[in-house]
Every structure is written in structure tokens, then in C-alpha cells.
Amino acid sequence: MSLSDADVWHAIADGYTATAMHLLQPFSRAALDGVPLGPDSRVLDVACGPGTLTELVAPHVAHVLAVDFAPAMVRACRDRLASQTQVEVREGDGQNLGLQPTFDAAFSMFGLMFFPDRAAGLRSMRGAVRPGGHVVVSSWVPVDRSPAMTHGLAMLKAAFPFLPDAPVTSAFASVDEVRAELEASGLRDVSAREVRVPVQRTAEEAWRDMAIGAAPVHRLRQSLSPEAWAEGEARAVAWLAAHHPTDPLDYVAIIGQGRV
Ligand SMILES: C[S@@+](CC[C@H](N)C(=O)[O-])C[C@H]1O[C@@H](n2cnc3c(N)ncnc32)[C@H](O)[C@@H]1O
Numbered sequence: 212m213s214l215s216d217a218d219v220w221h222a223i224a225d226g227y228t229a230t231a232m233h234l235l236q237p238f239s240r241a242a243l244d245g246v247p248l249g250p251d252s253r254v255l256d257v258a259c260g261p262g263t264l265t266e267l268v269a270p271h272v273a274h275v276l277a278v279d280f281a282p283a284m285v286r287a288c289r290d291r292l293a294s295q296t297q298v299e300v301r302e303g304d305g306q307n308l309g310l311q312p313t314f315d316a317a318f319s320m321f322g323l324m325f326f327p328d329r330a331a332g333l334r335s336m337r338g339a340v341r342p343g344g345h346v347v348v349s350s351w352v353p354v355d356r357s358p359a360m361t362h363g364l365a366m367l368k369a370a371f372p373f374l375p376d377a378p379v380t381s382a383f384a385s386v387d388e389v390r391a392e393l394e395a396s397g398l399r400d401v402s403a404r405e406v407r408v409p410v411q412r413t414a415e416e417a418w419r420d421m422a423i424g425a426a427p428v429h430r431l432r433q434s435l436s437p438e439a440w441a442e443g444e445a446r447a448v449a450w451l452a453a454h455h456p457t458d459p460l461d462y463v464a465i466i467g468q469g470r471v
Contacts, residue, residue, distance in 0.1 A: 217280045223429045224283035228261040230424030237408045239264035252315040257305040258322020262288035269295045278303045306331040310339035324350040333396035340471045347468040350383045359460040369450035370443040389467035398469025409459035414451035
């Protein structure tokens with residue numbers, strides 16, 4: 212199973228909603244700051260998760276369509292935002308939305324980056340946006356350029372020494388790469404920037420965020436016996452007692468955008 216599979220995200224929807232959603236919300240806020248939206252606007256949130264961006268934008272626009280391929284993420288988004296009548300949540304694959312160009316802006320925050328076919332995802336988002344409207348996506352810089360992720364990986368290595376040394380890098384992980392893919396999709400006025408969000412948390416919170424909110428760690432846990440997981444957790448707690456900083460650590464993302 213990879214992070215391109217709905218099952219992985221389905222399995223961590225509750226943990227993600229309790230942890231990662233709050234860590235990632237400032238990036239959705241930064242993405243929204245770059246797009247002019249008003250009370251009549253129609254917004255598409257692709258790979259919406261539990262509604263990280265949808266929750267922020269819904270009170271300020273006419274309609275939000277939030278789409279995700281993981282049933283438990285769809286359920287979390289629907290349940291959390293049930294009182295927001297302007298929000299519609301659907302299950303679907305972001306690579307093949309088949310929507311008419313009726314939206315003023317389409318966002319995919321830390322979603323498109325996992326699509327096996329990002330070009331199809333961008334085509335799909337573009338196809339849903341009216342001429343002149345906005346497409347916005349986000350991704351992570353490589354782990355070794357993100358202090359919070361470097362710290363998290365070191366904690367995991369201390370807990371589970373058999374994990375590979377190399378930082379987990381991904382495609383779509385530089386400003387140039389994001390800009391190039393947005394331009395190749397035919398968008399105009401393309402720009403991309405790095406956004407840093409400092410996060411202050413206790414050692415306990417740092418472990419909890421990893422243990423229940425991070426999809427790769429959830430997969431690791433499933434592959435281990437309960438005893439092996441408990442031993443790893445004890446090593447993580449001991450490592451954090453010695454190494455967890457008192458100062459905040461930055462998460463670093465890339466936000467790219469363009470116009471149809
Ligand atoms: C890291 S979470 C991001 C969720 C949310 N956008 C946020 O910023 O917190 C990635 C989300 O992408 C969804 N996803 C991944 N591939 C997808 C696809 N092909 N179609 C729809 N959703 C997808 C996952 O189910 C998961 O909810």
C-alpha cells in the first residue's frame with residue numbers, strides 16, 4: 212500500500228482529524244490569502260481530508276464542493292461541517308472529477324502531491340474552474356529542509372532503528388518543480404512560494420501527532436506486533452525526553468497557484 216491508496220487515508224481519518232488537520236490548517240489559511248474570494252464565490256476543495264480548507268473558507272463564500280477518495284475522510288468532513296449548508300461533500304478521485312467550469316477557485320492542499328498522475332489531477336481541477344479563476348496546490352519541501360519533519364524522522368529512527376536513513380523525499384518538492392508542472396498544465400500567471408509555519412508542542416504532542424496522525428507511521432504500526440510497537444514507543448519517549456526542543460520548529464511547504 213502506498214500514500215496513493217485510499218485505504219491508507221481511510222484508516223487514519225480519525226487520527227488525522229485530531230492532529231494533522233490542526234497542524235496543516237495554517238497552510239490552508241496562507242493559500243486562501245492568495246486568492247480573491249467573496250460571498251458569491253464557488254470553491255472546490257480537492258482531496259479535502261476532514262475539511263481542513265473547506266472549514267476555513269465556507270463561512271465566507273456561497274458554495275464549497277469538497278471531494279476526497281477516502282470514505283472515512285468524506286465522513287469526517289461531512290460530520291464536522293454538517294451545520295454549514297453551503298458545503299457539499301462527495302467521494303471521488305481527484306484525477307477524474309468530470310466537473311463543469313463553474314468554480315471560481317480550486318484548491319488541493321497536500322492532496323495532488325500524492326496523485327499517481329498529477330497532470331490528470333491538474334487537468335481535472337482546471338476543467339472545474341471558470342476562465343480567469345484560480346487553481347492552488349500545496350506540497351512539502353524535502354524532509355531535510357523542514358526542521359519539524361527532520362525532528363520527527365530522527366524520533367522515528369530512534370524508536371525504530373531499522374527504518375531507512377535517507378530522508379523521505381518526494382517529487383513535486385521544490386518551488387521550481389511546482390511552478391513547472393502548473394505551467395505545463397496550461398495555467399497562466401503561475402507563481403510558487405515556500406511557506407514556513409512554526410509549531411510549538413510538547414514532547415507528548417510530538418509523539419501523538421506522529422503515532423496517530425501520520426499515514427506512513429500508521430502503516431508502520433500495522434506491520435509490527437503490539438509488543439514491537441510498544442518497545443518503539445518507549446524508545447521514542449526516551450529520545451524525546453533528551454532531544455525535544457523548547458523552541459518551535461518550522462514545517463515548510465510550497466504553495467503554487469495559477470489562473471485558468
Ligand atoms: C495529507 S491529506 C490532506 C487533506 C487536506 N487537504 C488537508 O490539507 O489537511 C491527503 C488527502 O488526500 C486524499 N487523496 C489522496 N489521493 C487522492 C485522490 N486521488 N483523489 C481524492 N483524494 C485523494 C486523501 O484521502 C487525504 O484525505
